[in-house]
Amino acid sequence: MTSYTELGLANTRELFKKAMAGGYAIPAYNFNNMEQIQAIIQACVETKSPVILQVSSGARKYANQTILRNMARAAVEYANELGHDIPIVLHLDHGDTFELCKDCIETGFSSVMIDGSHFSYEENVALTRKVCEFAHSQKDYVTVEGELGILAGVEDDVSSEHSHYTEPEEVIDFVNKTKVDSLAISIGTSHGRAKFKPEQCTRDANGILIPPPLRFDILEEIEKKIPGFPIVLHGASSVPVEYVAMIEKFGGKLSDSVGIPEEQLRRAAKSAVCKINIDSDGRLAMTAMLRKVFTEKPDEFDPRKYLGPARDELKKLYMHKNTNVLGSAGQA
Ligand code: G3H
Ligand code: 13P
Ligand code: ZN
Numbered sequence: 001m002t003s004y005t006e007l008g009l010a011n012t013r014e015l016f017k018k019a020m021a022g023g024y025a026i027p028a029y030n031f032n033n034m035e036q037i038q039a040i041i042q043a044c045v046e047t048k049s050p051v052i053l054q055v056s057s058g059a060r061k062y063a064n065q066t067i068l069r070n071m072a073r074a075a076v077e078y079a080n081e082l083g084h085d086i087p088i089v090l091h092l093d094h095g096d097t098f099e100l101c102k103d104c105i106e107t108g109f110s111s112v113m114i115d116g117s118h119f120s121y122e123e124n125v126a127l128t129r130k131v132c133e134f135a136h137s138q139k140d141y142v143t144v145e146g147e148l149g150i151l152a153g154v155e156d157d158v159s160s161e162h163s164h165y166t167e168p169e170e171v172i173d174f175v176n177k178t179k180v181d182s183l184a185i186s187i188g189t190s191h192g193r194a195k196f197k198p199e200q201c202t203r204d205a206n207g208i209l210i211p212p213p214l215r216f217d218i219l220e221e222i223e224k225k226i227p228g229f230p231i232v233l234h235g236a237s238s239v240p241v242e243y244v245a246m247i248e249k250f251g252g253k254l255s256d257s258v259g260i261p262e263e264q265l266r267r268a269a270k271s272a273v274c275k276i277n278i279d280s281d282g283r284l285a286m287t288a289m290l291r292k293v294f295t296e297k298p299d300e301f302d303p304r305k306y307l308g309p310a311r312d313e314l315k316k317l318y319m320h321k322n323t324n325v326l327g328s329a330g331q332a
Pocket of ligand 3: 094191234235
């Protein structure tokens with residue numbers, strides 16, 4: 001049994017309180033390897049931003065849970081070494097069973113998501129409540145994120161053909177019965193780099209896909225039902241056209257890519273949305289730079305010479321997010 005406090009980590013409670021009062025959102029960036037965690041910590045230290053490090057089930061399978069947990073511990077020391085302590089949360093992204101959440105809590109995670117959104121409402125309530133009871137009874141309080149509503153696309157192993165927006169009518173009951181600390185909602189975002197079908201979008205003069213706007217009306221209804229309660233936005237990558245163009249220029253093929261415009265994320269960050277999840281944009285940044293290096297330097301075979309530039313591009317992206325989109329820069 002390892003408590004997250006032994007690793008120097010924080011839960012989300014105080015961070016969300018401050019984010020709510022300050023009108024900004026905490027970045028939640030996924031990581032699977034050393035270069036990603038270096039980029040996240042460098043960017044968040046340089047911009048003085050709190051950060052949530054997210055681990056998915058896929059990341060656990062890929063990198064090994066012991067390695068990931070110790071990378072989070074190393075991240076705390078690394079931030080300190082870089083000269084500015086920032087609050088760092090280690091969070092399970094899309095936990096799908098009580099056992100997985102329990103295992104993470106017992107091995108040093110300070111926060112977990114239990115994603116029961118694909119179950120019936122009653123089953124979602126029961127599962128989420130069970131995780132909360134366990135997480136909240138720990139010596140060091142572990143925070144829990146629940147989800148109501150279904151995002152379109154693929155949520156880890158769970159695929160949902162169609163999205164179901166969160167029902168504002170359900171949120172009070174869900175929060176009261178489960179005792180969750182934050183709630184992920186569905187208002188039009190989805191995971192991955194192709195968030196909408198082309199037929200759902202319009203095109204600008206250059207043929208670039210313009211997505212339909214997020215359902216801010218639903219968000220506002222939810223805010224009225226549970227005032228001051230922290231809301232989480234999944235699937236919040238913007239899918240920058242520059243990265244898609246760079247990947248395609250250097251041999252990739254990513255047709256029909258479209259994300260959530262930054263302007264809409266800025267608006268969300270000022271609302272009750274306290275946590276914004278971004279993974280796909282990081283994948284695009286790294287892929288774009290890797291393709292560029294491989295094309296321009298075909299004789300390069302030292303991993304440091306291609307992973308290094310990919311890491312630097314990732315850091316640049318995260319600094320931009322913290323400073324210009326989420327508003328978390330300067331808050332740590
Ligand atoms: O929500 C999904 C995240 O982007 C994590 O993706 O399951 O491929 O690690 P993953
Ligand atoms: P994106 O695929 O939009 O980056 O969303 C990531 C996410 O929600 C992780 O939980
Ligand atoms: Zn997600």
